[in-house]
Amino acid sequence: MARRNDHSHEEIRDMALAAAEQIIVEQGSDGLTARKVASEIGYTVGTLYLVFANLDDLIMHINARTLDRLHQLMTDGETPNRIEKDRLIQLGQIYIHFAHSDPHRWALIFEHRPSDDRPTPDWYIEKAMRVFAVVEETLQPLAPRRTKSELSQAACALWAGIHGICILGITQKLGDVGEDSVQELAKSLMVNYLSGFSNNQA
Amino acid sequence: MARRNDHSHEEIRDMALAAAEQIIVEQGSDGLTARKVASEIGYTVGTLYLVFANLDDLIMHINARTLDRLHQLMTDGETPNRIEKDRLIQLGQIYIHFAHSDPHRWALIFEHRPSDDRPTPDWYIEKAMRVFAVVEETLQPLAPRRTKSELSQAACALWAGIHGICILGITQKLGDVGEDSVQELAKSLMVNYLSGFSNNQA
DNA sequence: ACCTGAACACCGTTCAAGT
DNA sequence: ACCTGAACACCGTTCAAGT
Numbered sequence: 001m002a003r004r005n006d007h008s009h010e011e012i013r014d015m016a017l018a019a020a021e022q023i024i025v026e027q028g029s030d031g032l033t034a035r036k037v038a039s040e041i042g043y044t045v046g047t048l049y050l051v052f053a054n055l056d057d058l059i060m061h062i063n064a065r066t067l068d069r070l071h072q073l074m075t076d077g078e079t080p081n082r083i084e085k086d087r088l089i090q091l092g093q094i095y096i097h098f099a100h101s102d103p104h105r106w107a108l109i110f111e112h113r114p115s116d117d118r119p120t121p122d123w124y125i126e127k128a129m130r131v132f133a134v135v136e137e138t139l140q141p142l143a144p145r146r147t148k149s150e151l152s153q154a155a156c157a158l159w160a161g162i163h164g165i166c167i168l169g170i171t172q173k174l175g176d177v178g179e180d181s182v183q184e185l186a187k188s189l190m191v192n193y194l195s196g197f198s199n200n201q202a
Numbered sequence: 203m204a205r206r207n208d209h210s211h212e213e214i215r216d217m218a219l220a221a222a223e224q225i226i227v228e229q230g231s232d233g234l235t236a237r238k239v240a241s242e243i244g245y246t247v248g249t250l251y252l253v254f255a256n257l258d259d260l261i262m263h264i265n266a267r268t269l270d271r272l273h274q275l276m277t278d279g280e281t282p283n284r285i286e287k288d289r290l291i292q293l294g295q296i297y298i299h300f301a302h303s304d305p306h307r308w309a310l311i312f313e314h315r316p317s318d319d320r321p322t323p324d325w326y327i328e329k330a331m332r333v334f335a336v337v338e339e340t341l342q343p344l345a346p347r348r349t350k351s352e353l354s355q356a357a358c359a360l361w362a363g364i365h366g367i368c369i370l371g372i373t374q375k376l377g378d379v380g381e382d383s384v385q386e387l388a389k390s391l392m393v394n395y396l397s398g399f400s401n402n403q404a
Numbered sequence: 405a406c407c408t409g410a411a412c413a414c415c416g417t418t419c420a421a422g423t
Numbered sequence: 424a425c426c427t428g429a430a431c432a433c434c435g436t437t438c439a440a441g442t
Binding site (some may be wrong): 110111113114120128153154156157158160161162163164165166167168169171172173184185186188189191192193194195196197199200 | 312313315316322330355356358359360362363364365366367368369370371373374375386387388390391393394395396397398399401402
């Protein structure tokens with residue numbers, strides 16, 4: 001067989017991504033193999049390598065979609081009149097809920113480590129930054145006298161903190177705690193951190 | 203060939219762990235395979251399965267050693283006269299420095315996810331708790347009026363926070379920041395969190 | 405009794421050869 | 424031109440068979 005031309009490369013790409021995402025959601029990253037993705041879309045493995053550089057490339061594109069969805073969730077239902085502090089806490093809640101409701105796709109983002117020879121592409125970094133920027137913008141009104149670099153450091157510390165709680169919670173490294181406990185821990189982190197960050201500004 | 207009896211199973215176990223750790227340190231977890239470990243100690247793959255249940259079991263034992271070393275680092279050079287707040291910050295520094303100086307072994311602890319059918323053994327959980335207890339004990343004098351459960355929640359939030367910063371720092375998810383920036387972020391997290399946690403107690 | 409090594413069921417990745 | 428499918432170089436894990 002050969003020369004089927006049933007689908008354009010663009011179409012094959014989208015089909016492969018959709019199939020890969022379904023595998024990830026259902027079985028986690030251990031279940032994702034090139035052969036499975038290929039057979040799911042009715043092509044052979046070789047075809048996948050016509051469309052993606054390798055499996056890492058495919059994973060990166062799944063992660064890009066995941067970041068887009070997360071960004072959507074974080075900016076959706078934005079209620080500008082809300083008190084800023086609540087808005088920040090809400091962002092944390094959204095993140096944690098996202099991680100719990102879609103643990104495999106969420107975990108995939110952090111399982112991927114950039115190798116030395118293939119550095120993270122710019123389009124990917126940009127998507128990651130876009131999510132992060134939401135936090136930074138929300139934090140700003142809460143400490144108006146802080147410099148831009150202080151704010152971005154605070155957003156970093158805070159978000160990494162939420163993320164760490166999420167990880168240890170989901171991977172059960174803190175014992176068998178549910179989403180509610182994780183939410184509480186995150187809230188405690190944010191409230192106490194903000195108390196220091198907002199009050200002690202120049 | 204067969205029946206060599208050059209080493210007891212105990213000895214083979216130790217040799218295998220040592221060889222595996224060297225591979226991890228030098229090549230990271232991707233480089234760790236049962237065949238490599240076996241050939242490194244002069245036995246065949248099969249022998250490894252006489253001594254470990256599987257590769258996961260072997261990794262768990264490496265992680266146990268890593269946790270022991272981390273605990274050692276955190277309790278070594280304890281200077282009781284030091285101000286408590288500095289001691290806590292020092293713990294954070296030790297953790298971050300540890301992660302940076304031994305990134306592969308550190309990462310291995312968090313790459314391992316407990317599967318449903320093989321839950322984390324008690325002896326492992328105990329070792330993880332022992333590290334965590336150091337944080338909790340150090341935190342206690344800083345907020346003497348907090349309840350035990352508030353303290354343990356705070357230790358959780360704080361430590362998970364440090365850990366999150368560490369992860370995002372080392373895996374370059376915050377851009378290409380060095381150990382110094384990570385240390386600063388962690389310090390910012392601890393100082394601001396403590397400010398809220400100590401001052402707002404009943 | 406202790407260990408081997410070959411086998412099984414998989415991988416990611418490549419690329420000559422079919423249509 | 425487009426895709427195949429067989430090949431290569433690996434995996435983790437098992438277990439009959441050698442000494």
